[in-house]
Amino acid sequence: MTRVLTVDDSRAIRTMVTKQLTELGFDVDEAEDGEQGLARLAEVTYDLVVLDVTMPVMDGPEMLAQMRGKGNKTPVLMLTSESKTSIIAGCMKLGIEDYILKPFKPEELRAKILKCLRMSPAAQAAPNGGGAGGGTGGGVGVAMAAPVGFAAVEGAGRQFIDVLVVDDMENVHKKLRALLPAHVSMNACVSAQSALAMCRERAYRVLLVDVDIPDVDSASLLGQLRAVQPFAACLGLVLRTSNDPIAMARQLGYDGALVKPFDPDGIQDFLLQYFDKQDVxxxxxxxxxxxxxxxxxxxxxxxxxxxxxxxxxxxxxxxxxxxxxxxxxxxxxxxxxxxxxxxxxxxxxxxxxxxxxxxxxxxxxxxxxxxxxxxxxxxxxxxxxxxxxxxx
Amino acid sequence: MSSDAHVAQELERVVLARIEAGSLSLPVLPAAATSALSLLRDPDVSLRAVSAVLDRDPMMVMLTLRAANAAVLGASPVSTIDQGLTRLGVVKIRSLLTEVCARRVFQSRDPRIQRACEGLWEHSVAVAILARDLAALSGSEAEVAYMAGLLHDVAKPVVAAYLLETERVATMRNVRWMHADTWIEVVNEVSHSVSAAIAQRWELPEVLVQTIRSIGEFDISRRNSAGNYVRFANALVKQQGIYVGTVDADAVAALVMVGRSLLGIDEEVLQRMTADLQNRARKRISND
Known part of the structure; x- marks a missing residue:
């Protein structure tokens, strides 16, 4: 089983880390300061150390320096309220895998711990648990199979929606909803801020974005939406009066355009292109x-x-x-x-x-x-x- | 502390004192732009009043019309400043004016400073774009982050010009002067508090001054503050190599690591946001 040592003078933090890691199927030991941490490391080989910075008796950077000085290469994840660049840079030089700032969300802790274990070359080389300091069991296999990084963790809970319409005119949402078949799910919002919030919550297949929302730089918004919805097609909602709506939308960086006011033929083309879902x-x-x-x-x-x-x-x-x-x-x-x-x-x-x-x-x-x-x-x-x- | 850092610290003290005393010659900003920015501090300001101010400066009229016509492709072109301002809206006007002011500072008649300024401006624009995009994702003050990104290094050309002037005096008096590389490093060590002092002297909005001042350290108590986004973006942009001068790679890596946890930014999202950043900044500059 994968063994993790948590070194923190806060009992509450140690308890929380232990709870999270035990749920992942890991074996967790605790130490209250760097001195106790080093003593534990002398007795047991761990796959990962979760280390605080500021502690009485011996602080985290000192424990890390002594560990590395003795040739112990166990991966270390810093879990601290210390954000001073000089201190963190010093720890990085000694070798840390990652960093979490307190207070933290449990999902961040879990994701980064899994990532640390996966990233560790020793853990990868020894799938039955041979950590850098020696390893203790077969728990790494559990870590390898689990989701890695926030994207995977957040994505797992995301609900999938077909279309997001971003247009400051609510009537546009109503008209489009009326023209889309019932099986095409649709969300709508009137502002860029709401669009970004919704895109962080849900995965969309197509984003329909008004290219002329007041006070919004359409090109910037598009870039931001693409960053959080990399797999969605992004179409500009363009006025019919434009000379060449598709060329115009593409010039702005969109994948294509849907012309306003909507007409059934345009909607039919849109459905066939992006959903191919006329029930046949x-x-x-x-x-x-x-x-x-x-x-x-x-x-x-x-x-x-x-x-x-x-x-x-x-x-x-x-x-x-x-x-x-x-x-x-x-x-x-x-x-x-x-x-x-x-x-x-x-x-x-x-x-x-x-x-x-x-x-x-x-x-x-x-x-x-x-x-x-x-x-x-x-x-x-x-x-x-x-x-x-x-x-x- | 390195000797460059010592010199920079001493220089900073002198420069800050001079800014406070009003004895440091700062670049003069376009009067119409600063007046318009001042008017825009009032949330109930009428665009007509802003238009009347900007209409006095043909350059501002031209820039406003160009920005307005670029904002909505395909729409009929606007030809008056009133139409231009209406199309842009308050947020975009404020960004445009700040950009015009900042751009002016990053220009120098001295070829040495000009070369460094071009790189610094590209860096600033990249930081501004990235800070705005990252802040927008969290629903934070994206435009403040953008403007602060543009201005966060505004002290550097000012200090560079001051050093150049000092160099002239030193040369006239046959006093030994520092090597060109050294003074670039000294300029790079100048902290954001000088940029904030300059912004304050220019009477830019207080929120902007405070944001620039806060860039020096992450503010853990306000995780989604605009200053945190600018600090994080600044580190990422340096990591991308969009910078003039040497970079402490360890310090930058530490900043990125802390920033990612502080702001809760997904690594994949970050990769997508920094992809092609230099080209985006260059494109933005070429549109100026």
């Missing part, structure tokens, strides 16, 4: 029901591709669930004499490979089209779900 398929048991297409004519190609991809992905799940047959309901799909036969040919091959029988339900016109191709003519086709179920 519903699955219930072995029934795959294609949903109607509601977008623009020139975007239909994307819909068919997505439908084909989703059906193909779902086939393996159905086979894994031990279904023998699969029913594909295409009655709501816009009839396309070229794309749909190709879709069925591909699916039929896939079904045969994984041992599923494919049954298709569609409008009569689609049945006639399928009958015209040798590859699709043999696929069982029905004009109602009941008939398909009876056939299956």
């Amino acid at each position: 398929l519903e699955i219930e048991d072995n029934l795959m029901k294609a949903l109607p297409y509601t977008g623009r004519e020139d975007r239909k190609e994307r819909y068919y591709k997505r439908l084909g991809g989703l059906v193909e992905q779902s086939l393996e799940s159905l086979a894994a669930a031990c279904f023998d047959e699969v029913i594909l309901d295409l009655r709501a799909v816009p009839v396309d004499p070229k794309r749909l036969p190709y879709l069925i040919i591909g699916l039929d091959e896939q079904c045969k490979k994984i041992g599923l029988s494919l049954y298709v339900v569609g409008v009569p016109e689609l049945g006639r089209i399928f009958a015209g191709f040798s590859e699709t003519a043999s696929v069982p086709f029905f004009d109602s779900l009941e008939a398909a179920r009876a056939g299956a």
